[in-house]
Structures are given as structure tokens and as C-alpha cells.
Amino acid sequence: MTRVMAQVGMVMNLDKCIGCHTCSVTCKQTWTNRTGVEYVWFNNVETRPGLGYPKRHEDQEQWKGGWVRTKRGRLKLRSGGRIRRLTQIFSNPKLPSLDDYYEPWTYDYDTLISSPAMDTTPVARPKSMITGKDTEIRWGANWDDDLGGTHERGHLDPMLKGIEDSVVFELEKAFMFYLPRICEHCLNPACVAACPSGAMYKRSEDGIVLVDQDRCRGWRMCVSGCPYKKVYFNHKTGKAEKCTFCYPRLEVGQPTVCAETCVGRLRYIGLFLYDVDKVLAAASVEDDKDLYEAQLDVLLDPNDPEVVAQARRDGIADDWIEAAQKSPVYTLAKKYRLALPLHPEYRTMPMVWYIPPLSPVVDALANSGHDAEDAGNLFGAIDALRIPIGYLANLLTAGDVPVVDGVLKRLAAMRSYMRDINLGRDTDESIAEAV
Ligand code: SF4
Ligand code: SF4
Numbered sequence: 367m368t369r370v371m372a373q374v375g376m377v378m379n380l381d382k383c384i385g386c387h388t389c390s391v392t393c394k395q396t397w398t399n400r401t402g403v404e405y406v407w408f409n410n411v412e413t414r415p416g417l418g419y420p421k422r423h424e425d426q427e428q429w430k431g432g433w434v435r436t437k438r439g440r441l442k443l444r445s446g447g448r449i450r451r452l453t454q455i456f457s458n459p460k461l462p463s464l465d466d467y468y469e470p471w472t473y474d475y476d477t478l479i480s481s482p483a484m485d486t487t488p489v490a491r492p493k494s495m496i497t498g499k500d501t502e503i504r505w506g507a508n509w510d511d512d513l514g515g516t517h518e519r520g521h522l523d524p525m526l527k528g529i530e531d532s533v534v535f536e537l538e539k540a541f542m543f544y545l546p547r548i549c550e551h552c553l554n555p556a557c558v559a560a561c562p563s564g565a566m567y568k569r570s571e572d573g574i575v576l577v578d579q580d581r582c583r584g585w586r587m588c589v590s591g592c593p594y595k596k597v598y599f600n601h602k603t604g605k606a607e608k609c610t611f612c613y614p615r616l617e618v619g620q621p622t623v624c625a626e627t628c629v630g631r632l633r634y635i636g637l638f639l640y641d642v643d644k645v646l647a648a649a650s651v652e653d654d655k656d657l658y659e660a661q662l663d664v665l666l667d668p669n670d671p672e673v674v675a676q677a678r679r680d681g682i683a684d685d686w687i688e689a690a691q692k693s694p695v696y697t698l699a700k701k702y703r704l705a706l707p708l709h710p711e712y713r714t715m716p717m718v719w720y721i722p723p724l725s726p727v728v729d730a731l732a733n734s735g736h737d738a739e740d741a742g743n744l745f746g747a748i749d750a751l752r753i754p755i756g757y758l759a760n761l762l763t764a765g766d767v768p769v770v771d772g773v774l775k776r777l778a779a780m781r782s783y784m785r786d787i788n789l790g791r792d793t794d795e796s797i798a799e800a801v
Contacts, residue, residue: 368641368642368643368644369642369676370666370673370680370682371570372572372637372677372682373551373553373572373573373638373639374572374574374616374717375636375717375718376633376634376636376717377633377694377705378632378721379630379720379721380543380545380720380722381632381723381724381777382630382631383543383544383545383546383630384629385413386629386630389411389546389623389624389625389627389628390410390624392623392627393408393548393609393624394406394407394409396623397610397623398607400602401602402600402602403598403600404470404496405464405468405469405470405598406467406598407419408549408596408607408609409548409609410547411546412508412545412547413508413509413511413542414525414543414544414545414761415523415525415526416509416542417509417523418545419547419595420462420595421465421466422524423594423595424524424593424709426593426712429461429593429595430444430446430591431445431590431594431595432444432556432711432713433649433713435652441646441713443556443559443560444591444593445560445590445591460590461586461589462589464496468505468506468507469494469495469496469501470494470495470496471492471493471494471495471503472492473490473493474490474491474493477489477491478490511542525757525761526760528760529760541752543723545761546624546632547594548609548611548624549575549594549597549609549611549718550708550716550718551568551573551574551716551718552714552717553640553715553717554645554715555575555592556591556592556593557591557592557608558575560592561585561587561588563581563582563583563585565577565579565580565581565582565583566578572616573717574613575608576608576613577597577605577607579605582605582606584604584605586599586606589606593712593714594708596609612624622635635695636689636694636695637668637695638665638666638699639677639682639690639696640665640666641664644663644664645715648661654764655763655766657710657711657713658707658710658763658764662699662703665696665699668687668690668691668693674687698719699719704721705720705721706721707719707720709761709764722770722774724774755770758770779797782794782797
């Protein structure tokens with residue numbers, strides 16, 4: 367046992383997200399309802415498959431985010447590291463443009479009233495909030511479900527790479543789900559390492575990653591460095607801004623705005639205890655597919671007496687240790703292994719975890735005529751899930767299909783077990799052993 371630190375984390379259960387965007391809107395109203403950050407969404411909800419926000423943010427070859435492992439086993443920022451000379455600002459890796467985020471727009475409702483008589487009903491046209499001119503909207507983070515062009519746009523999603531053959535673009539095989547995203551408050555944050563001014567920092571008490579507005583000089587290396595593209599440039603102040611995990615609310619015992627207002631009640635907030643001395647080694651493991659297990663290994667059991675004793679020696683207060691013990695995030699991520707980190711291959715050790723969507727089991731549905739949730743019906747049907755496991759694996763485990771398969775089986779078992787209890791039927795205790 368080495369040094370113990372505390373880290374806030376979030377687990378989101380993707381089966382429960384209905385894509386209502388309440389989280390995004392309440393976050394925006396609280397934090398980015400200002401000029402200079404019109405295009406900014408600290409919290410956004412993407413339709414997947416799809417291009418995301420900003421557009422194709424997962425394409426690190428283009429945006430140069432995250433860490434790469436050198437042949438000698440060290441970690442190197444893909445964006446090239448800190449600016450040490452002024453001239454290096456000109457070699458700042460390509461940054462997403464407004465078109466890659468989206469041009470903020472509002473409807474011009476005047477057209478509904480002032481339009482001359484026409485054969486069809488007049489339509490409120492989208493107008494740019496910046497230029498005031500009509501816009502031609504060509505894409506968006508929710509393009510696919512807003513405009514029904516699922517596979518024309520969706521097939522460009524890089525997470526479909528390698529599984530194109532198994533995804534037949536036919537109506538009955540179409541799939542989609544929502545992916546809510548905030549800053550990952552990474553254990554090994556590329557944004558902090560990339561900042562030449564020392565303005566980006568990770569709070570030692572709870573691991574929240576923040577930008578010191580007085581120190582930020584607007585270099586934007588953090589925007590390039592963050593592989594999740596969750597640092598934004600305020601065009602009015604000339605400074606970087608990002609999700610703060612609502613720390614002013616956390617400090618008075620309130621949850622984040624996104625969690626409090628989430629309609630699906632799918633966001634679980636809590637405190638991890640972790641071994642800080644294992645972080646760099648875990649982030650540098652050779653094979654991307656080992657990153658999930660390495661990341662789990664860093665998380666410590668808050669109920670283990672040895673961990674508690676070391677946490678006390680490392681200055682973590684008893685009420686924080688108690689908070690970690692009561693926290694759902696360790697239980698969901700490590701004890702039950704139900705939640706997975708988003709893109710561990712970026713090697714930033716993200717701390718927002720996702721329970722993958724189980725989704726309808728299409729074949730079982732078709733054959734049994736009911737919703738396929740009875741015991742015994744689910745295990746054989748995991749391969750018939752509507753969302754291809756390969757897609758989820760590319761998103762959540764750097765392509766490790768067996769890990770996602772195990773999670774989905776555990777979810778299916780829990781669902782089946784709870785259904786028996788709720789229906790007053792005898793429970794099948796062998797289900798637990800099966801997974
Ligand atoms: Fe930094 Fe957040 Fe990006 Fe991680 S997700 S690199 S903490 S901005
Ligand atoms: Fe999904 Fe909750 Fe956000 Fe609605 S509020 S989009 S259910 S995460």
C-alpha cells in the first residue's frame with residue numbers, strides 16, 4: 367500500500383438515458399449562459415452512433431488529444447507537450463473550429479407571421495446567434511435522431527471501425543442510444559500536462575480538474591491535449607473554461623446540476639479512494655486492452671481496514687472515508703464490475719464511468735412474443751443484442767469484447783433476478799453463479 371487519495375467520480379447508466387437534454391440545458395443555464403461561450407456545453411448528450419460534439423472528437427489523429435505510449439514505455443502527449451518558446455504557439459495542433467462544435471442558432475419566428483400566403487405552412491428558419499444570418503444546418507451531435515439520417519452520418523462514427531461487416535444498415539437492425547458526456551476529471555489529465563501556464567490543475571482533496579482564470583493566458587494547448595474535447599475557449603475573455611464538477615455545490619453538500627436534474631435518474635455521484643502511486647504505471651501499460659483492468663487496479667476498496675488506515679495516515683478525513691464507503695461508484699465500477707471507463711485508450715484514466723446499455727434483445731423478442739426478460743431467455747440472447755457488442759467495446763474498453771459481454775450478462779442476470787422478486791416468483795439462485 368502506498369499513498370491514498372480521494373477522487374470524485376460519476377457513473378451513468380446508459381439504459382436509462384432518454385436523451386431529453388435536461389442535464390445539458392440546466393448546466394448551460396448555470397455555467398455557460400454568457401457571451402463568449404454560446405457554443406459551449408460542459409455537459410452534452412450525443413446520439414450514438416454519430417459524430418459527437420465537437421464533430422469527430424474521438425479522432426485523435428486529427429485532434430492530437432490524450433497520451434501515447436513510447437517504445438520505451440513512457441507516456442508522451444500526442445499534442446507534443448508544453449509550449450516552451452513563443453514561436454511554438456504557431457505549431458499548436460489543429461483546434462476544432464466553430465463548425466466542428468456547431469454554430470449556435472435560434473429560430474426566426476418572424477417568418478411564421480410575416481410570410482406571404484404560400485402552398486405549404488411556413489417554417490421558422492434557423493438564424494445564427496452570432497451573425498444573425500440564416501444558417502444552413504448540416505450536422506449536429508444529435509443529427510441522426512433529429513433528422514433521421516442515421517446511417518448516412520452514423521457510419522462515419524469511428525467507433526464502428528472494425529465491425530462494419532456485422533452492422534447491416536437495414537431498418538430492423540438500426541440502433542441508437544444516448545451518451546451523456548462531461549469532463550472526465552481524469553486521474554492523469556492531458557489538459558493539465560499540456561498547459562504551459564500552470565493554469566490547469568487537479569485539486570488534491572477531491573481530484574476535480576479546474577482552470578485558474580488568473581493564470582490562463584489563452585494558449586489553448588489544453589483544448590488540443592484533452593482527448594474528450596471538454597475544455598473550451600471563451601472568445602470574450604480569451605481564457606479556457608471547463609466543467610467544474612459543480613464544486614461550489616459539492617462543497618455545500620449538493621449534487622452536480624446535471625445529476626440533480628437528470629430525468630432518467632441515471633447519474634450516480636461518489637468518492638473513489640485510489641492508489642496515487644499506481645496511476646502512471648497503470649496509464650502506461652503496453653496493450654490498450656489491459657488499460658481497463660489496470661485502471662480498476664488503481665481503485666481501492668474503501669471498506670478494507672488497511673486502506674482506511676492508510677487513508678487516515680495520508681490525511682483523508684473520516685467523513686470523506688465514510689462518504690467513499692457509502693458511495694455507489696466503487697460498488698458499480700469495481701465490486702460488481704458493471705461500469706466501464708470511456709475510451710481508456712486515451713490513457714488519461716477517466717473518472718466518469720458508464721454502465722453499457724443492455725438494449726432490446728431482438729431475437730428473443732421476436733421468438734418469445736414478450737419482452738425477453740425471463741431467466742434463461744437472456745443469456746443465450748446476448749449475441750442478439752440490438753447494439754453490437756463490438757461498438758460498445760470500442761467505446762468503453764478499447765475493443766475488449768469479452769469484458770462488455772460479461773457486464774451485459776451480469777446486467778441481464780440482475781434484471782431477471784429482480785423481475786422474479788417483483789413478480790413474487792421463486793428466485794433462481796443459480797443466476798448469480800452463471801455470471
Ligand atoms: Fe482534462 Fe477533463 Fe479532458 Fe480529462 S476530460 S483531459 S480532466 S478536460
Ligand atoms: Fe439523459 Fe438524464 Fe441528460 Fe435526460 S437529463 S438527457 S435522461 S442524462
